[in-house]
Amino acid sequence: MNDNNVCCVNLKWYHFNQNNPGGSWDIDDKIDKNVFIQAHSHYEANGLAQDIGIYFDGVENGLDCRCCGNRWTHAYDEIDYLPLNGINVKIYPYGSIKN
Numbered sequence: 371m372n373d374n375n376v377c378c379v380n381l382k383w384y385h386f387n388q389n390n391p392g393g394s395w396d397i398d399d400k401i402d403k404n405v406f407i408q409a410h411s412h413y414e415a416n417g418l419a420q421d422i423g424i425y426f427d428g429v430e431n432g433l434d435c436r437c438c439g440n441r442w443t444h445a446y447d448e449i450d451y452l453p454l455n456g457i458n459v460k461i462y463p464y465g466s467i468k469n
């Protein structure tokens with residue numbers, strides 16, 4: 371094995387499920403109600419999420435209302451399966467997010 375192979379092992383999927391504080395959704399060409407990102411770790415997935423416009427700690431930073439809570443939360447655990455398709459879903463295989 372060489373360094374070129376390292377990127378292909380141990381990839382997992384992480385799910386970012388959008389809350390709708392204030393009753394509004396953030397939906398554009400990059401993000402939707404459900405975003406799935408493939409990465410080596412939840413740390414990497416959370417960083418990639420931020421590259422496409424997902425933000426964390428929205429209440430603390432004054433972006434989201436306190437009554438409804440944060441729009442997005444950090445991913446911690448990988449998911450067991452990836453939905454093949456769906457409404458309001460964006461799927462990012464590893465390497466498809468460029469910063």
Ligand SMILES: [Zn+2]
Nearest residue numbers: 392435437438
């Ligand atoms: Zn609210």
